Amino acid sequence: MPDVKHFDPDAALEQVMRLFWERGADVTGIADVVQATGLSRSSLYATFGGKERLQAAALGRYLERRSRPVFDALAADRRGLPAIASFFEQLVAARCTGEHARWGCLVTNTHTGAGRELPEVRQVLDAHHAELRAAMRAALTVAAGLGQVRPGLDADAAAETLALLAYGVNLRSRAGADPGDLLAGVRAVLDGFARTVTETATEPVTDTVTEER
Amino acid sequence: MPDVKHFDPDAALEQVMRLFWERGADVTGIADVVQATGLSRSSLYATFGGKERLQAAALGRYLERRSRPVFDALAADRRGLPAIASFFEQLVAARCTGEHARWGCLVTNTHTGAGRELPEVRQVLDAHHAELRAAMRAALTVAAGLGQVRPGLDADAAAETLALLAYGVNLRSRAGADPGDLLAGVRAVLDGFARTVTETATEPVTDTVTEER
DNA sequence: TCTATCTTGGAATAGTCGTTCCAAGTTAGG
């Protein structure tokens, strides 16, 4: 029987993902990957193939390990509009403070990069958008059932709105946007989706967002 | 007296801007710039300096020639919410069809690129955001004066929302998003900002957006 | 322990990157 790998491919891919996430895949060289992972070029190419396949794998890992769990939590949250508000609060906090501050979102960042034309990458981009929108839609449906939402709201359109808003937050956070501004922008949208003007004015569903500022 | 330039620097910068816009500055080499402009490396460096300064110049030109005129038109538009709806209709159309389809927005694209840390570039990014938000705010103020907007709407927050939404549209359009989805997302926001639920349901301010689909 | 089979480190590949340099060409005032 042959030799086995002297490293953990899963841990290596995790480091590659973080490297591409923080710096951007386009401007990160294989030499950087070698240094960050401690692997040799041979092991890297034998395990992951070339850079394009490595980028696709790292992007797929980001969707599975980073995005999807949050999307699933949102879709499973039974609170309605507060669930969406909570999602954005955590998003802004993660994008503007802590370990990954100003890293943005790897999927969002990839939209403008060179690898966006690769089929494997494009597929992840579209899947990310579909899953984000579906999670938003699910939360909006719950909100509608709880009577939190204004009559006549198009849940599909509103879900698309919130997805686009999340991309905007991700994008601007990478340029060092003020978290207060981002949260204010989120609050204005959710207030617009809420049941009536007076209700949201006296007791807004997004009170927690305001408190975060 | 010395020799004069054998080319038009303004026209050359225009071509560079379009090149960076379509392909991305990071993945566009000086060789590509030389080929696209027809200039020699000597003339290029003598006129614009290195690549970083060239990128900053191209980005500044984009803001001045592409973004600002549209922002100014929005800020000067006295229609209120229809002015904002019209802005987004033109945006989606420009991003998804015609000459610059799937190019996105150069400023939006630059948010995720390598040059985003350069002071000159960062300055343009922030200026772009400030001007976009100010234009949105101006249109919202007009809308409030015309009684088109729901009571209690925070114009600053709503302006931030619309700016973030525009970034989302720009980003997703570069990945080939469906223009109908984008317009639906825009419509949902504007309906939420409009005066009352019943009014926007029977006669939405964003009717023209709906018709575009 | 032997050996087939895989992994590993690191050299080497051809190509591209941004940038610099210089001789040759071009201009316009004197």
Place this chain on the structure above:
DNA sequence: CCTAACTTGGAACGACTATTCCAAGATAGA
């Protein structure tokens, strides 16, 4: 026409790019 001042084409630079290759090392069944 002369010449100072500038522009231009194109070669050349070292540093980097992704990728390939191979000898040496490691492994586990026979």
